[in-house]
Amino acid sequence: MYDDNNVFAKILRGEIPCKKVFEDTHILAFDDINPQAPVHTLVIPKGKYVSMKDFAEKASDAEIAALTRAVGKVAEIKGLNESGYRILANAGVDAHQEVPHLHIHIFGGRALGPMLVRK
Numbered sequence: 001m002y003d004d005n006n007v008f009a010k011i012l013r014g015e016i017p018c019k020k021v022f023e024d025t026h027i028l029a030f031d032d033i034n035p036q037a038p039v040h041t042l043v044i045p046k047g048k049y050v051s052m053k054d055f056a057e058k059a060s061d062a063e064i065a066a067l068t069r070a071v072g073k074v075a076e077i078k079g080l081n082e083s084g085y086r087i088l089a090n091a092g093v094d095a096h097q098e099v100p101h102l103h104i105h106i107f108g109g110r111a112l113g114p115m116l117v118r119k
Contacts, residue, residue, distance in 0.1 A: 002048040008101035022074050026066035029074045038109025039078045043070050049102040051091040080108040
């Protein structure tokens with residue numbers, strides 16, 4: 001269930017400021033306030049979606065295309081296309097999703113190392 005009081009919903013309503021990187025009709029991208037890499041930008045749909053599953057089932061084709069294009073556009077804006085970048089979307093408790101609004105992290109600006117620690 002979507003929580004209208006989550007931090008990203010408040011950012012979308014303008015109740016909390018953000019450092020905007022990109023915006024269009026369907027998408028807002030902004031720098032993370034607690035960056036985990038030199039470049040750490042979040043890309044979120046403006047619609048009320050909790051996870052990628054929720055988004056894939058309920059979003060319009062225009063919203064889905066906009067999210068995909070926005071990730072590429074943000075990588076370009078941030079100068080990451082040549083050196084590379086990582087995208088990540090957490091979903092649920094086991095993935096440590098902290099905000100119940102679909103968001104894609106874009107990390108870059110340095111070598112990021114392995115994605116997961118092997119056990």
